[in-house]
Amino acid sequence: MQKKSLFSKMMATYTLIIIISFVIVAAVLSFWFQGYNFRQRETQLSSVSNIVANGAVQYFHGDLSVGNISKILEHVSEYSSSDILLFDNYGYVCAVSKKEHKDFIGYQLLTKDLENLRLGNSIEKKEFQEKIFDIPVYSYIVPIFNRGMFQGAILFNTAMYEIKEPLKEVYQIIWISAVLAMVLSSIVIYYFSQKIIVRPLSKINNVSDKIAKGDVGKRVDINSNDEIGELAKAFNSMADSLEQVENNRRTFISNVSHELRSPITSIKGFIGGIIDGIIPKEKENYYLSIAYEEIQRLTRLINDLLDLSAIEAGKFTLNIQKYDINEIIRLSVIKFETKIKSKKLNVNVWLDDKSVYVLVDRDKIIQVITNLIDNAVKYVEFGGNIEIRTKVRGQKVFVSIYNDGQCIPEEDAKYLWERFYKSDKSRTSKVSTGLGLAIVRSIIVQHGEEIWFKNKQSKGVEFIFTLKRNIK
Known part of the structure; x- marks a missing residue:
């Protein structure tokens, strides 16, 4: 099965949205123009109906002959491009605008339409009397009143094709414009999609393939603020x-x-x-x-x-329990008694309170403290000083181990926690594996705590880490 690209899916989606949008707009405009055309037709017929109404009133009162009212209807019919039927107050056709429509004389309006006309309402129909005219027509019926009395009605019939014919050109313009807009929009979207999305993504994809093959030095060169x-x-x-x-x-x-x-x-x-x-x-x-x-x-x-x-790898589970960190420190210092005496070191232990309980994995924290003390003993000078402190601050216990040996050079500081890092490059590899501080940091991080170091302004290095205090 052939894979479809993101670009083809996006173009298909955008094109579909554009087509639907412009079809909707074109259809709305078409219906609007059609409605507008009918409203204009209604306005025109309303204005000319006054001429017919004046003649019709005279005709109903015997002041105008049938021939004269027929001529009036004929002239207005030519002007308005419609067939005109004149109804009396009973709803019967009594005059027509064209001789070929004389057969309609005597035709009566529907009772419901006659009632609406008597109430003074005009009636608009788009398919009125299709059985009589045999073609679809637009009908507009206007009531005639004289001194408040209903005298009759005027029916204007216009063939629907005469009304819709002028709209064809408008429809053509609308739909041709819509099609051109669809094509132009698709071209614009295609161009900008290629430039803004597809080409940058293609660059990223190509570089990712090269990195996956081992060329890790490759980078993507895209300057964009999006x-x-x-x-x-x-x-x-x-x-x-x-x-x-x-x-x-x-x-x-x-x-x-x-x-x-x-x-x-x-x-x-x-x-x-x-x-x-x-x-x-x-x-x-x-x-x-x-x-x-x-x-x-x-x-x-x-x-x-x-x-x-x-x-x-997280393949071990911490056995978190309540332990006295002060007691752990005391036991850890005792292990180094021989090394401390051999280098004639001064070790001062300052513990906050007699007992400070923390939540830790005892074996792992002993490993942390042992590594840090071993590190301090290893790098302090002969006859130097080591200080170990605990300090309670709120929910945390701060443990610090200081030695007054040489400060850690600034260029080495960022590599301090890495595997096989050895600050003293002159020492033989037999002194240290270079993994101690990496293990210390990993254990502290697994406990959800922090560890850091700082060089003293005078002399020496201090390592500090935090533990969660047990206050129950």
């Missing part, structure tokens, strides 16, 4: 995001490959050396211990990758 322009901007923004995602993916694969290859190469080298007998027997335990450290590092890296992937 919805199409906004769509193009949104599309380019999406393309920028896709390009960034693709770059991140490539960087991630490159970093993972590097981080995995390094320990695997070391392990392979050490074990291979032992098997081949290159490494002396007395050195085997030393190199095996190094290989074991590399395996532990490799295990940490893989665990961090699995944790981060699970968190970002």
